[in-house]
Amino acid sequence: xxxxxxxxxxxxxxxxxxxxxxxxxxxxxxxxxxxxxxxxxxxxxxxxxxxxxxxxxxxxxxxxxxxxxxxxxxxxxxxxxxxxxxxxxxxxxxxxxxxxxxxxxxxxxxxxxxxxxxxxxxxxxxxxxxxxxxxxxxxxxxxxxxxxxxxxxxxxxxxxxxxxxxxxxxxxxxxxxxxxxxxxxxxxxxxxxxxxxxxxxxxxxxxxxxxxxxxxxxxxxxxxxxxxxxxxxxxxxxxxxxxxxxxxxxxxxxxxxxxxxxxxxxxxxxxxxxxxxxxxxxxxxxxxxxxxxxxxxxxxxxxxxxxxxxxxxxxxxxxxxxxxxxxxxxxxxxxxxxxxxxxxxxxxxxxxxxxxxxxxxxxxxxxxxxxxxxxxxxxxxxxxxxxxxxxxxxxxxxxxxxxxxxxxxxxxxxxxxxxxxxxxxxxxxxxxxxxxxxxxxxxxxxxxxxxxxxxxxxxxxxxxxxxxxxxxxxxxxxxxxxxxxxxxxxxxxxxxxxxxxxxxxxxxxxxxxxxxxxxxxxxxxxxxxxxxxxxxxxxxxxxxxxxxxxxxxxxxxxxxxxxxxxxxxxxxxxxxxxxxxxxxxxxxxxxxxxxxxxxxxxxxxxxxxxxxxxxxxxxxxxxxxxxxxxxxxxxxxxxxxxxxxxxxxxxxxxxxxxxxxxxxxxxxxxxxxxxxxxxxxxxxxxxxxxxxxxxxx
Amino acid sequence: xxxxxxxxxxxxxxxxxxxxxxxxxxxxxxxxxxxxxxxxxxxxxxxxxxxxxxxxxxxxxxxxxxxxxxxxxxxxxxxxxxxxxxxxxxxxxxxxxxxxxxxxxxxxxxxxxxxxxxxxxxxxxxxxxxxxxxxxxxxxxxxxxxxxxxxxxxxxxxxxxxxxxxxxxxxxxxxxxxxxxxxxxxxxxxxxxxxxxxxxxxxx
Ligand SMILES: CC(C)(COP(=O)(O)OP(=O)(O)OC[C@H]1O[C@@H](n2cnc3c(N)ncnc32)[C@H](O)[C@@H]1OP(=O)(O)O)[C@@H](O)C(=O)NCCC(=O)NCCS
Numbered sequence: 001x002x003x004x005x006x007x008x009x010x011x012x013x014x015x016x017x018x019x020x021x022x023x024x025x026x027x028x029x030x031x032x033x034x035x036x037x038x039x040x041x042x043x044x045x046x047x048x049x050x051x052x053x054x055x056x057x058x059x060x061x062x063x064x065x066x067x068x069x070x071x072x073x074x075x076x077x078x079x080x081x082x083x084x085x086x087x088x089x090x091x092x093x094x095x096x097x098x099x100x101x102x103x104x105x106x107x108x109x110x111x112x113x114x115x116x117x118x119x120x121x122x123x124x125x126x127x128x129x130x131x132x133x134x135x136x137x138x139x140x141x142x143x144x145x146x147x148x149x150x151x152x153x154x155x156x157x158x159x160x161x162x163x164x165x166x167x168x169x170x171x172x173x174x175x176x177x178x179x180x181x182x183x184x185x186x187x188x189x190x191x192x193x194x195x196x197x198x199x200x201x202x203x204x205x206x207x208x209x210x211x212x213x214x215x216x217x218x219x220x221x222x223x224x225x226x227x228x229x230x231x232x233x234x235x236x237x238x239x240x241x242x243x244x245x246x247x248x249x250x251x252x253x254x255x256x257x258x259x260x261x262x263x264x265x266x267x268x269x270x271x272x273x274x275x276x277x278x279x280x281x282x283x284x285x286x287x288x289x290x291x292x293x294x295x296x297x298x299x300x301x302x303x304x305x306x307x308x309x310x311x312x313x314x315x316x317x318x319x320x321x322x323x324x325x326x327x328x329x330x331x332x333x334x335x336x337x338x339x340x341x342x343x344x345x346x347x348x349x350x351x352x353x354x355x356x357x358x359x360x361x362x363x364x365x366x367x368x369x370x371x372x373x374x375x376x377x378x379x380x381x382x383x384x385x386x387x388x389x390x391x392x393x394x395x396x397x398x399x400x401x402x403x404x405x406x407x408x409x410x411x412x413x414x415x416x417x418x419x420x421x422x423x424x425x426x427x428x429x430x431x432x433x434x435x436x437x438x439x440x441x442x443x444x445x446x447x448x449x450x451x452x453x454x455x456x457x458x459x460x461x462x463x464x465x466x467x468x469x470x471x472x473x474x475x476x477x478x479x480x481x482x483x484x485x486x487x488x489x490x491x492x493x494x495x496x497x498x499x500x501x502x503x504x505x506x507x508x509x510x511x512x513x514x515x516x517x518x519x520x521x522x523x524x525x526x527x528x529x530x531x532x533x534x535x536x537x538x539x540x541x542x543x544x545x546x547x548x549x550x551x552x553x554x555x556x557x558x559x560x561x562x563x564x565x566x567x568x569x570x571x572x573x574x575x576x577x578x579x580x581x582x583x584x585x586x587x588x589x590x591x592x593x594x595x596x597x598x599x600x601x602x603x604x605x606x607x608x609x610x611x612x613x614x615x616x617x618x619x620x621x622x623x624x625x626x627x628x629x630x631x632x633x634x635x636x637x638x639x640x641x642x643x644x645x646x647x648x649x650x651x652x653x654x655x656x657x658x659x660x661x662x663x664x665x666x667x668x669x670x671x672x673x674x675x676x677x678x679x680x681x682x683x684x685x686x687x688x689x690x691x692x693x694x695x696x697x
Numbered sequence: 698x699x700x701x702x703x704x705x706x707x708x709x710x711x712x713x714x715x716x717x718x719x720x721x722x723x724x725x726x727x728x729x730x731x732x733x734x735x736x737x738x739x740x741x742x743x744x745x746x747x748x749x750x751x752x753x754x755x756x757x758x759x760x761x762x763x764x765x766x767x768x769x770x771x772x773x774x775x776x777x778x779x780x781x782x783x784x785x786x787x788x789x790x791x792x793x794x795x796x797x798x799x800x801x802x803x804x805x806x807x808x809x810x811x812x813x814x815x816x817x818x819x820x821x822x823x824x825x826x827x828x829x830x831x832x833x834x835x836x837x838x839x840x841x842x843x844x845x846x847x848x849x850x851x852x853x854x855x856x857x858x859x860x861x862x863x864x865x866x867x868x869x870x871x872x873x874x875x876x877x878x879x880x881x882x883x884x885x886x887x888x889x890x891x892x893x894x895x896x897x898x899x900x901x
Contacts, residue, residue: 037725042753048775051750052743059742114849165848325854439846439856509846510827511858513837 068311073128082125082307084136091220094229095287096306097139100126101236102330103305104146106298109333112153112340112374115325116168121150122175123310130179138233141192144185145240151177152247153374160377162432165440169373174313186244193237200230228281232300235274242267243337246344250378254391258348265345272334272341275300296329336372343375347382352390356402356427359383360497363434365645368687373437380435384428395424403490404542406482414483419458423491426451430498442505445498452495459488486541493534499527507688514681517690518584525580532573539567568639572646575629575636575653579689582625582660626661630654655685663692710795712764717801719808722752722759730761730768731789738791740853751775751788757812758785760805762792769796772805776818785813787823790832802835810839814864821864824850824857836860 010021035041070076086096104124111120126133126143133140154177158170199219203226219230245264249257279300283290290302299305310325328336346366353359366379385391389398396415399405408414415421426448433444463484503524506512512520566574633650640646663679670677678697681690722731732748751773752759762770770792776785787809792801810821824847825832841860850857 042750046746046750048747048750051746054744054746056744059744114854437848439848443845511843511846513843516842 069309070312073125073312076125076309076312077129077132081309082129082132084126084132084139086139086306089221091222091225091229092287094220094233095282095285095301095303097136097142098229098232098236098282099299099301099303099305100124100139100307101142102299102301103308103327104142105337106327106330106333107308108146108150109336110325110328111150111169112336112372113328114165114168114373117150117154117172117177118175118313119310119325120327121146122313123308125307125309125312128176128312130176130182137188137192137195141185141188142237142240144179144182145189145244147177147179148182148185149240149244149247151182152244152251156247156251156381157373157377160380160432160435162380162436165373165437166377186241189237189241193234193241196230196233196237200227200234203227203230225285228278228285231274232278232282235271235278239268239271239275242271246341250344250348251381253385255348255350255352255382258350262345262348265341265348268341269338272338276334295331298327298330298333300330340372340375343369343371344378347375347379350382352392354389354393354398354401356389356398359389359431360434361645363431364501367434367438367441370438376435376437380432383431383435387424387428389431395427396420399423399427399487399490403486404538405486406479408479408483417462419455419462423455423459423487426455430494434501438505438508442502442509445502445505449495449498449502452491452498456488456491456495459484459491463488486538489534489538489541493531493538496527496531496534500524500531503527504688507683517681521580521583525577525584528573528577528580532570532577535573536566536570539570568636571632571636571639572649575632575650575657576689578625578629578632579653579656579660579686582629582657582664583690583692624661624664626657626664629657630661633657652686653689656689656691659685659691663694666694710764712796712799714799716764717769717799717804718763719804720761720763721808722756722761724756727759727761727768728752731759731771731773734768734771734791734793735773735789738793739789741851743789748773758809760808762796762801762805764796769793770801770805772802772809774809774813776813776816782819783817785810785816785818785821787821790823797831803839806835806839810862819864821862823860825860826851827856827858833858833860836862 007022007024007027010023015021070079070081076082085093086100087093104121107120107123111117122128124143126139127147130143130147133143150172154170154172157166160166161170196219198216202216203218203223218226219233220226242264246261246268249261249264251257279294282300283294283302286301286303288303290297294302297303343366346369350362353362363379363383371379382390388394400408415424429448433441433448436444463480503520506520630653633653636650637647640650667677667679674696676697678695680693680695682693683690685691728748731752732743732745735743735748755775758774758776760772761768771789772787772791773789774785774787776783778784787806790802790806792805813821821841822844823836823841825836827833827846839862841862843858844861845859847857847859849855
């Protein structure tokens, strides 16, 4: 390309600060002539991401511009896509308004479930032009409260922001998320609610009183439908009001608004019930036939709502190809909100346990319900506010309690130590990660495992090196040594706890295939043993601090199990260890016999292989893990009688142990003789300890 | 990176395994064949740039399967440095419906993996929808493990698995042929997931 090309600057489009618009057609023409068919110019920065983000103009699969019905919101409005009022027939107007409300609910749930705001809630043309609805008090106030609610939810999720899941969720550029005066939405909504309540009272009043109330205009024109339409609107409006209050109260710091939030949650749930109940009436008076069946419909009436066009702002949705997304059905949306409210209720009824161990258990239990993003964001904001637990307890204090550090004289700032500052950060990120979705959580846990390992070494060094320094701050070498010991044990315990959570989450995420179970259970077995050891050690050292008994704990865990002093928490771990051990050794060797699964030669397997070979050579009537698990679980019942959650875990353990014991016997008796015997695993009794099922094929 | 449009079954073609001819990407004339196949079977739309990105930079890693002159299957890959490991990546894999279940995909993938291995790759990865039973089974048989789950990875909102195959360390030489042997028993563990391995090293 030796020739010089002149590119005309296009004056019809105003230039930007450092840019001008120019017509490059001539340049492109020349470039085209220069390129042979099939040639590719590959700039160094043109990577896979760039290639994938490139669009082919006019390809309907990619070009979001060509799938739109209208070119602009204004054009849509001019074409009558979103009339105000919806109809001059007041009954029809009410019907259509209810449909908009229902569809918006469905859109909102779909947004919460992971689609963009632009393609869900803001597919509503009325929301896009806040001022247009001013003459329609009902629609206007409803739109306002929707925008205000979306705003609250976006702020919760973006304040909690830890990863990419939230990015799509909070992406709202180009959307009128904040309408002028939206902050007054509650009082406007309240006024509308008052009016409709009066209309409801009026139509229910005995006819003798009617005359007095005659000056009240009815909601719509059919006297016999008046009561039901008033009710259908009231529960929808009240739901919005209470839901807004739930979110607003939950944002108050240190969980101060939780009690109030719970009241609103209860009200929300009861309004949702009323909304559901209204569907029968609404459907039987629908303005048209139900299009795709009540099950899939996004409205109670079954009719398609007026005033929505998802393609209008698909250009705003994301730098991705446009997808026509499927809006959840109205029923599914209500189910979603019921679930969300229940999840929020769990958070609001949490006791704000000051002990880290309790916090971790709470989060793990909470995650078992598989809460969605909004609920998880709320939990995260509760746990970590202003760098403190619940915005209340400094993390270092929390760590001190968890590690049972001896009382440090007030004026000594050992927490200013750089590594201890890092440790505080590690605890904060652990708490945040535990609130994320399981997939991301596991990945992140795998990564911070390393950080915990590193900080252990750093702490160890710091305490050795700085012992002089720190102890001179503390003026007490003994105290310093004690602190060092406690912290180190605790850090190790946390590390193994993280490792066990990492391994266990793999089951929930379906990452393991049955052929890998033996390996996984072996890892779990190893990690749990370490965890139990550290937990036990921690408990011993902390009681030692009181008693000064100085006993050594070098016994193996099996000896420990016979020790009457072992705390129940450790014994519970011991049960799980037995299960893991049982699932590793016993089955796998038979599983292996039956399925001829070969264990690969791999360095990291050496110790594993060793242990399986040992198990093989050992006698079958040896010590039975499942029996032991059952025995300890039974004994533990009395220790946990006040702890529902742990009682449930004990029951699950007993069931797995019992079934696996039976299965094991069966295999031992028939296994090698009967090649038609098939063994497979199910998770019917426990989320991650498998139950073996033996069947003849 | 692919998301399949899942429709299984339909009519199957009668043919012998030996009727299938496998060729490495040979130039521009192969490109429309690949694009047509992928467009038909995978839900993600790819621009021409995406295809060119792969086949021009790593033509030796893309293969096509022909039955009597018709292209019935293809695999498209890349490789490169990724966080200090040299990693192969399977971007697209498609076999036309009537030709499925006869080992064509396995052969295509095995060929690519072989080249990756010879080129010094230490591992191979790819993503597959958690619902894509066929692909998951296929890669599972080849020894891939599910190293991660990717939350709502695809535009359609479905999660994906990141699948990974670690090549045996040089000192442990186990041949690739063994890996691809079709009548080997299912459920073999060829490799330890990297995450778990480092875990073990830390623990022991
Ligand atoms: C996945 C796909 C490429 C497989 O092609 P294929 O030629 O049928 O695969 P193979 O014949 O080599 O299959 C090898 C093994 O994979 C497994 N497998 C393949 N398809 C399967 C299916 N639908 N269900 C269960 N297992 C399946 C089987 O274990 C099979 O071995 P077997 O036939 O001895 O039982 C093909 O189904 C396809 O094109 N699908 C649509 C696109 C797609 O999903 N691509 C992969 C995205 S990651």
